[in-house]
Amino acid sequence: MGNNHQQHDMPTAGGLGSFSDLWSPDIMLVTLIIAILYFLLTGPLHKRFINAAPATNRQRWLFVLALILFYAAEGSPISYYGHHYLFSMHMLQQSILYFALPPLALLAMPEWLLEKIFEPKPLKLMLKISTQPLVAALMFNSLFSFYHVPFIFDSAMSNHTLMTIYHIILVLAAFAMWWPIVSPLSDNKKQLAGLKKLTYIFANGVLITPACALIIFAGEPLYNYYMSAPQLFVTHDAFYDQRLxxxxxxxxxxxxxxxxxxxxxxNWYKHEKQDDLPMDQQPSVPIVER
Known part of the structure; x- marks a missing residue:
């Protein structure tokens, strides 16, 4: 994705890429187009949709932050150095794409807009199946673990098309994984709340641990792709960078x-405390979990 190319094809000496290499004008343009579409649809054009309201200020700021993270991961030097030189930068890129970006993007979406996007029956069915908590958790964490098996990882990183496809699938799986936690759709809030949501988040943390532990505690470098990459720092070899x-x-x-x-x-504690109050002492406006 972004400015990635075939395996280490022509990285510049000393790791100094051109402006285009480092800042990906194509990703910059994509980010700008996404921003314009969002602000048009959730602003002036929302009146064209039934029961649609403009995005709140909170949603707008969350979307801007999500776009900044998207560009940082795909269009900044993080992407260039992560693909050509440093496994640690590649992992930082993935951390942003799978853990920071999806919840912000989902929280930034008005409910009516998501409903409109998933209005076609095939998309609605795909969403319903892929965002079931057990399916979503197993799907994302399995794909993430398989991706970091050395021969799969080396194959993907050496083939731009294969890597792009795998990254798109992983990002979609990450959104599905986050859906039961932060989706703004009303039906979803009834599906997973309170202690169930806490258990789901904890389970995801446990499921991803083996893949991280394999990388951190491996006794030798795992990935030939980065072992053959140009070394930027004398004291920072592929093995150290892998652990990092x-x-x-x-x-x-x-x-x-x-x-x-x-x-x-x-939020769960606040709900429980509210439910324990006598009826005449409970707040008139119910607390809504987001």
Whole structure:
């Protein structure tokens, strides 16, 4: 994705790429187009849809943050160095795409817009199946683990088309994995709430641990692709960089899951406390979990 090419094809000496290599004007254009479409649809054009309301300020800011993260992962030097030189940068890119981007993007979407997107029956059916909590958790974490099996990883990284396809599938699987936690659709909120949501987040954290542990605690470099990459720093070899990549992935995942766990627990506790109050002391406006 982005400015990635075939295996290490013509990286510049010393790791200094051109402006186009480092900042991907094509991804910049895609990001701009997505922003324009979002602000048009959730702004002036929302009146063309039945029961549609404009995006809130909170949703707009979340979408801008999601776009910044998307461009950082796919269009910035993170992508260039991650593909040509450093496994740790590749893992940082993945951390952004799979753990930080999806929840922000989903929370930024008005409910009516998501319903419109998934209005066609085949898409609606695909969404219903892929976002079942058990299916979503197993699908994403299995795909993530398989991707980091050395011979699969080396094959994907050496073939631009294969890598792009795998990354698109993983990003879609990540959105499906996050759907039971942060989807704004009303039906979804009834499906998974309170302690069930806490259990689901915790389970995802457990399922991804073996893949991260394999990378962090391996006794030797696992990936030929990065072993044959140009070395940017004398003291930072492929083995050290591999461990750093695994640590980055695990830390980002723990930070995001931990933050979401704390937020969900707070909301659940608030609901429980509200339910324990006498009827005359309960707030007139019900607390809605987002």
């Amino acid at each position: 990549g695994g640590i980055i992935m695990k830390l980002v995942q723990e930070a995001v899951y931990g933050s979401v766990l704390a937020y969900v627990f707070y």
